[in-house]
Amino acid sequence: MALSERSILRDSVDVLRITAGFVSLARTTKFCRCCGLEQWQEDLPAVQAMGNALQAAQKALHDIENRSAPFSQMTQVWNNFFIVYVHLFRYHSRELTGSGCDKSQVQNVVIDKGIECGMLSPAQLQELKSLII
Numbered sequence: 089m090a091l092s093e094r095s096i097l098r099d100s101v102d103v104l105r106i107t108a109g110f111v112s113l114a115r116t117t118k119f120c121r122c123c124g125l126e127q128w129q130e131d132l133p134a135v136q137a138m139g140n141a142l143q144a145a146q147k148a149l150h151d152i153e154n155r156s157a158p159f160s161q162m163t164q165v166w167n168n169f170f171i172v173y174v175h176l177f178r179y180h181s182r183e184l185t186g187s188g189c190d191k192s193q194v195q196n197v198v199i200d201k202g203i204e205c206g207m208l209s210p211a212q213l214q215e216l217k218s219l220i221i
Contacts, residue, residue, distance in 0.1 A: 093159050096205045097152060100165055103198055104145055107172055110194075111142060113187045114180040138175045141168035166207035170216070173198065177219035191220045 091099075145168035151157035152165075173194070176184065185191070199216055202208035208216070 091205055093162075096162060096207070097149070097159075099201045099205055100162060100207075101149055101153075103169060103201055104142075104149055104165075106193075106197055107142060107145075107169055110176055110184060110189065111138065111172065113189060114176055114183055138172050141171040144168050145172075162205075162207060166202060166205075167212075169198070169202075170208065170212050173216055174219065177216070181219075195220055 145165045148157060148161045148165045148168075152159055152161055177191075177194075181191075195217070199208070199213065199220075203213065
């Protein structure tokens with residue numbers, strides 16, 4: 089049974105909240121292994137890309153919810169989630185695990201919702217699953 093646009097929007101807002109929480113956990117460690125520096129620096133390309141992707145997803149969801157953007161923007165929202173999760177699980181896996189993050193939560197919540205909503209491509213799913221293992 090296909091999900092309604094409203095259900096997909098609701099699930100996507102949930103994923104946005106979860107994603108923002110994971111980003112917050114990574115930021116509290118003050119260590120970004122993608123740059124090898126001992127502090128979080130907002131001006132690094134990978135950090136900027138992750139922050140920009142999260143902001144773009146948030147804005148698009150807001151616009152879709154307020155009907156000032158077409159529902160087709162939802163694909164871009166999930167592409168932005170993908171960018172954030174690839175960065176988090178490539179470079180911040182240790183920090184997230186040390187903070188009590190259970191990667192199976194990501195599998196159960198984010199990936200399963202992406203599959204259910206039809207918003208992640210098979211290649212994206214495979215890459216995320218490979219990073220979680």
